[in-house]
Amino acid sequence: MTHALGAPTCATADPASASALRVxxxxxxxxxxxxxxxADPAGNRLAPWTPGSHLDLILPDGVVRQYSxxxxxxxxxxxxIAVLREPHSRGGSEWIHAELREGDVLAHGGPRNNFPMVPADRYAFIAGGIGITPLLPMIQQAVRTGREWRLLYGGRRRPSMAFLDELERLGGRVDVAPQDEVGLLDVAGWLGAPDPATRVYCCGPAGLLDAAxxxxxxxxxxxxxxxxxVAASQDRAVDQSFAVTLSRSGRRLEVRPGQSILDVLATAGIGILSSCRQGTCGTCEVAVVAGTPDHRDSVLTDADRAAGDCMLVCVSRARTDHISLDL
Incomplete structure (x- = not known):
């Protein structure tokens, strides 16, 4: 997942923080x-969350998947949460649709928020398909706080678009635009002239994000x-070897071309909770103590990258020959 702006979070994910949820x-x-x-299997209260948050669900085979x-x-x-069945993906959604039943228990991490809703006078929300999920709580927040808002919601066809019944109860602020009825979304025409008081939130396929x-x-x-x-395409330099120091223990590890920091840490017995392994979810974010990261993710903001004090170890590397992490 990628975010145009947000406060640096720089919190190290820890597998030990995972707990259980019952369907x-x-x-x-x-x-x-x-x-x-x-829900919590024992009926306890769950951790609070804010609009834009996600859960890391840990499937029985150890695979971690992220859902808003x-x-x-x-x-x-x-x-x-809502899960789109994607038969040609990496298998998590297919297992959930085919195998997961009411009463089953899964481990989870989070909630985490890499897509925070910032205060604004007005909001314009743009969703494509399953991208409606993180925007629903934002709309609810806008309603509760009395802020002006509107939504443009596109999908292949109406039967494929989730939560239409909930959205259409909200009235004329929702523009539902199935592709088989109206074609591709006219994002620029819908947004209109620039408005400094409006914040625009968009979630969906890459083409929609590019249009926004x-x-x-x-x-x-x-x-x-x-x-x-899905990770944004990026121009990347040729991979070079570099060293990683774990600042808490002083342990030094070598990361070679073709290896990720995440995999090298795992081989060394250092567990870091991860999910997408594409630099889109932010789960494997780690604080940087020294050295300069080569950011290759689609999550961190320009401010985060300029600060250089955190990185996503599933895809990012080092621009220097050595980097020290808060591990």
């Missing part, structure tokens, strides 16, 4: 979209915030 409800909310309601929270953040005993970026090019800096499910 208390499965609900088909669109073609190939399954909503799961999750899309329920009521004021319900202290329930989380809700182009449409907001003439808007004030940091107007647009996006969340990306």
């Amino acid at each position: 208390v409800r499965r609900e088909q909310v669109a073609e190939d979209v399954l909503a799961l309601t999750l 929270l899309c329920g009521d953040r004021w319900d202290g005993h329930r989380y809700r 970026a182009a449409a907001c090019a003439g808007w004030p800096p940091y107007t647009l915030r996006t969340e990306r499910f």
